[in-house]
Amino acid sequence: xxxxxxxxxxxxxxxxxxxxxxxxxxxxxxxxxxxxxxxxxxxxxxxxxxxxxxxxxxxxxxxxxxxxxxxxxxxxxxxxxxxxxxxxxxxxxxxxxxxxxxxxxxxxxxxxxxxxxxxxxxxxxxxxxxxxxxxxxxxxxxxxxxxxxxxxxxxxxxxxxxxxxxxxxxxxxxxxxxxxxxxxxxxxxxxxxxxxxxxxxxxxxxxxxxxxxxxxxxxxxxxxxxxxxxxxxxxxxxxxxxxxxxxxxxxxxxxxxx
Amino acid sequence: xxxxxxxxxxxxxxxxxxxxxxxxxxxxxxxxxxxxxxxxxxxxxxxxxxxxxxxxxxxxxxxxxxxxxxxxxxxxxxxxxxxxxxxxxxxxxxxxxxxxxxxxxxxxxxxxxxxxxxxxxxxxxxxxxxxxxxxxxxxxxxxxxxxxxxxxxxxxxxxxxxxxxxxxxxxxxxxxxxxxxxxxxxxxxxxxxxxxxxxxxxxxxxxxxxxxxxxxxxxxxxxxxxxxxxxxxxxxxxxxxxxxxxxxxxxxxxxxxxxxxxxxxxxxxxxxxxxxxxxxxxxxxxxxxxxxxxxxxxxxxxxxxxxxxxxxxxxxxxxxxxxxxxxxxxxxxxxxxxxxxxxxxxxxxxxxxxxxxxxxxxxxxxxxxxxx
Numbered sequence: 001x002x003x004x005x006x007x008x009x010x011x012x013x014x015x016x017x018x019x020x021x022x023x024x025x026x027x028x029x030x031x032x033x034x035x036x037x038x039x040x041x042x043x044x045x046x047x048x049x050x051x052x053x054x055x056x057x058x059x060x061x062x063x064x065x066x067x068x069x070x071x072x073x074x075x076x077x078x079x080x081x082x083x084x085x086x087x088x089x090x091x092x093x094x095x096x097x098x099x100x101x102x103x104x105x106x107x108x109x110x111x112x113x114x115x116x117x118x119x120x121x122x123x124x125x126x127x128x129x130x131x132x133x134x135x136x137x138x139x140x141x142x143x144x145x146x147x148x149x150x151x152x153x154x155x156x157x158x159x160x161x162x163x164x165x166x167x168x169x170x171x172x173x174x175x176x177x178x179x180x181x182x183x184x185x186x187x188x189x190x191x192x193x194x195x196x197x198x199x200x201x202x203x204x205x206x207x208x209x210x211x212x213x214x215x216x217x218x219x220x221x222x223x224x225x226x227x228x229x230x231x232x233x234x235x236x237x238x239x240x241x242x243x244x245x246x247x248x249x250x251x252x253x254x255x256x257x258x
Numbered sequence: 259x260x261x262x263x264x265x266x267x268x269x270x271x272x273x274x275x276x277x278x279x280x281x282x283x284x285x286x287x288x289x290x291x292x293x294x295x296x297x298x299x300x301x302x303x304x305x306x307x308x309x310x311x312x313x314x315x316x317x318x319x320x321x322x323x324x325x326x327x328x329x330x331x332x333x334x335x336x337x338x339x340x341x342x343x344x345x346x347x348x349x350x351x352x353x354x355x356x357x358x359x360x361x362x363x364x365x366x367x368x369x370x371x372x373x374x375x376x377x378x379x380x381x382x383x384x385x386x387x388x389x390x391x392x393x394x395x396x397x398x399x400x401x402x403x404x405x406x407x408x409x410x411x412x413x414x415x416x417x418x419x420x421x422x423x424x425x426x427x428x429x430x431x432x433x434x435x436x437x438x439x440x441x442x443x444x445x446x447x448x449x450x451x452x453x454x455x456x457x458x459x460x461x462x463x464x465x466x467x468x469x470x471x472x473x474x475x476x477x478x479x480x481x482x483x484x485x486x487x488x489x490x491x492x493x494x495x496x497x498x499x500x501x502x503x504x505x506x507x508x509x510x511x512x513x514x515x516x517x518x519x520x521x522x523x524x525x526x527x528x529x530x531x532x533x534x535x536x537x538x539x540x541x542x543x544x545x546x547x548x549x550x551x552x553x554x555x556x557x558x559x560x561x562x563x564x565x566x567x568x569x570x571x572x573x574x575x576x577x578x579x580x581x582x583x584x585x586x587x588x589x590x591x592x593x594x595x596x597x598x599x600x601x602x603x604x605x606x607x608x609x610x611x612x613x614x615x616x617x618x619x620x621x622x623x624x625x626x627x628x629x630x
Contacts, residue, residue: 002518031524175365176373179331179348186349190523203358206351207329210519225519227352227507 003066005030005194006051006082006163011060013046020046022218023060028163028194033185035197035205035226038215039238044198047215048167051196052084053077064162083156084165089148093141097133098122100140101155125154129187132180146177153184163194170204182208202234216240319380320371321620322423323612324363325387325430326350328457328506331359333366334609335374338382338617340441344370345609355407356416364420381423382620385612386413387430389458391476397427400474403493426619430454431478432469433611434601435462438564440614442602447561451554452601453480453547454608455576456567457506457522463558481505483550500550504543506568512539526572537575544576548583555588555596566601573600 004027013021021043028034038044049055051062053071061068064080071077074084091100098115101122107114122136131150133143140148149169156164166185170178185208188195199205205212209226214237222237235241270288274281320343325332329352335344346366350359363386371378390405392398397414399405414425435444435452444450444464452462459481463470470477481501482494489498502508506522513520516535520528529536551563563584569576577598585595601607 032519174369175348175362176346176369179346179366182349183347190527203351203354203362207349227519230353231351 002029004028004063005065006196007063007066008047008050009060009063011047011050011057011062013043013050013055013057019218021050021057024215024218024220026051026196026213026220028196030162030194031189031192032211033189033195033197033209035199035209035212036215037198037200037202037205037212037234037238038221039200041217042215042238043218044200044215045167046218048084048086048165048196048198051077051163052082052086052165054084078159078161081160081162082165083159083161083163085149085152085156085167085169087168087171089152091140091148091152094139096139097126097136097143097151100151101125101158103155105158122154125157126150128157128191129154129184131184144177145173146180149173149177149181150184153188157193161193163196164188165196165198167198168200169197170199170201178204202231206231206234214238319382319620320374320376321382321613321616322367322371322384323387323609323614323616324367324384325433325608325612326354326359326363326389327430327608328352328389331363331366332606332609333363333370334606334613335367335370335381336613336617338620340613340617342613344374345606346370347605353406356411356413357407360413360416360420364417367421378421378423381421383616384417384421384423384425385433385614385616385619386417386425386427387433387608387612388413388427389430389460391474391479392427392429393475394426394428394471397425401476401494403495424619426615428469428471428612428615429460429462429475429478430608430611431460432462432471433609433615434460434566434603434607435464435478435564435611436469436614437603437607437611438566438601439464439467441610442607443564443599444562449558449560450562450564451478451551451558451560452564452566453551454567455504455543455547455565455569459501459504459547460567461554463554463560465558480550480554483553485546485549500546503546504569509539509543522568523571526569529572529575540569540572540575541579543569544579545583547576548580549587551580552584552587555584559591560596563596563598564601565598566604566607568605570600571604 006028008024008026011021011024036044036047050057053074053076062071069080098118102118107117119136126133129150133147133150140151169181182204185195185197197209206226212224212226213220214222270284271281274284320335320337323334329350331348331350333346334342336342371381390399390408391401393400396412398410398412399408402409413427417425431452431454434454435450438444438452439450448467450464454460461478461480463478482496482499484498485500485503486498490502491497492499492502510520513535525536529540565577577600581598584598603610
């Protein structure tokens, strides 16, 4: 398999005496959905922060295409082709879909906004995701949870990032909207993006992920091949019943031999 | 009436052809039923002539179709004229269990009905397709080990308990076959073999215009036809089944060393882009399918073979080797080799079939009483 587009090497992060991440290694390839699961306080959100440039690791570093990069803030991360969608989505309720997608990155023609170009591009992005949004001129406040998620993901795709980080995209969504978001994630993967999916819903993660990385108390507690791992093995790794997943070791040995 | 129900909408002249009644009789019946508010007519034209398009009136209620695939769930809602009013697909984890899966289906269905501003009481029947043989009389998954966590589960009982609507269950490939005969590539054919090639391999047999189920629902299970008696052990416990040669895990496993981890859509996309390894895997799958299908064709001599499921999206890459093999291995006939076509309804075939089954079981008379 090709080299990973994004790697974390020995990343640690502490908040005072709390060690949120301890020596975490993570690889994300293009065209791959890597899920990060874990209990509350396992370090999932901290990991999302480090990958997206919102947090700086205390030790260790992030590599893009094998070269170490210094992600001092989310804008730098974006410039390196890493986009993130956080749980709160950061959408403006009163603005319409196009305005939200291009907020802060407006397309201009001379002194004026190029509304036509932006609207066309917004439809392109949403169609790529096969997202069902009634109108790009509808205010975001009028959309359902799944549609908002689609708008937030479409915005992250502006500038064609290599890696998209999704932090709890299905939390607080109904089942229809969850289905829409899972379909979106499959579309992202099909389009060749690397996806880091952070979630605590095992069923959602197992439905779309290629690999599942389990975090427990800030450490990686197993790296599983999603297609051949049972729900029980994952729960065991999340709760720490086994020190490291059975199939987890097998997968890593397999990767080492490649 | 049943004819309109099965086909969604058709013209009066077609109706006469289908039912074998004279056009005048059909016209009278349609007039009477339109007066009673059961049918709806609209002027249209067929090959340049004026005609009356006949459909069922909308206010008779809704039916739902649910299709559990190995890795996805698809739910569709339609009115009694077989017009789809809502559809949703959802990826599922591998090895999903019956209880969790049926829970999700019930929740999804309820939410979809609510989003149409209808209530569950308007849903008249639900058709369910599962990727394992089903005894249609009891609704039980009738084999062991084919679908982990679903052995012996009586799907209608479990689901009826959750949603309070009559549920009818069948094998998904059977439903695909039914849909293709009623609405898709095999319209107008009486004897059809349908192959569903996705994660697993299934088959449905339509004989004399009706689905053939056999003794306990395992009829048409072409995925478990032996093609190599010394082959690998299959999930069903036998050796060398077709599925151990063309099932998705096998195809992907063959590419693992050279191409890494792929999914079935990846393989198809790469094959279309000209990747030789992926093309080879698909064409070999086509040959194996042809080999097994030839045995079925020799026994049943169908009018048509329809190939559906995910892998059918590979198109000619899959169908050409399949046709060649089928031609070589079937008894030569003066009528020429059996025609092989791709599914017309694609990924929606099974769910359309589930809708058709639900519609068949509704019994229009009962619904007329219900809606007054």
